[in-house]
Amino acid sequence: MPYEPAFAIQERILEARMRDRLPSTIILQENSSVFTIGRTGSRSNILASADELQRLGIEVLEVNRGGDITYHGPGQLIVSPLLYLGDVDLNANQYLHRLEDVLIDLLSTFGIRTYKKKDYPGVWWNQAKIGAVGIAVKHGYTFHGFSLNVNLDLAPFNLINPCGVSQMLITSLHQILGHEIPITEIKEKLHEILVETFSLSMRDVSYKEVQEVLVSGNA
């Protein structure tokens, strides 16, 4: 799904969540190819020309998460927990680091040992970044979250300075393990880890079901 309509849905769910019309909700999505620039980012970190981006079909969007530029595309799982920080008893910084822990735990179930790096948020394998974090908080409710490179084509990262850092290495589960991993497998394991980390009781819902709640309350 393209980034902009996907984010519009996230904003509507956030509004409904803030009015207590929806419980804590975690949105899982894959986007079509896009460079997103966070609030501390700059277009100067795009190394490709506008023509080249058009030829490759990569959009560029400025978005309201923290952080600089990154790439999203098919094969990358984007996870946006819409939680109330008071419910999980964390402040925003602690929550951000807890998301990194979720990624580390998730990757360990695939036998991949990753770590956090001081002053470089995200999750790292050897010297390469495999998962990125970036959140926003409104009235104590969280949105945005983290992304994990599963089977993502990594070539577009060569067209940017990811997170504003030149020569940053990026990797994926596919690259490390040497074969594709079904996204459904990631989602199942992630479900268990999120339930445990945030003491949630979760069930899977389709966007259609959520949409019915949004429409019925005109949220």
Place this chain on the structure above:
Amino acid sequence: MNYDIVVPPTADGSAEVTLVSWIKEVGSPVKKGEDLAEATTEKITLYVTAPADGTLHEINVPVGEKVRVGQVIGVMVG
């Protein structure tokens, strides 16, 4: 009545954040809970929201400055 506009205490109490935008201008009517400004750390965007219905009366901190959690950055009149 005057209401202080405060950077929300959702981040670590010692955290310094950068004010990146004022979403409303001085004189704008705003509803309680509406977004007034955005502040950001490296990976966290915090929304500063209206404490009451009223008008944005005063902006004390310009875009680009560092602010602390809990700091008053403007005033609303309700």
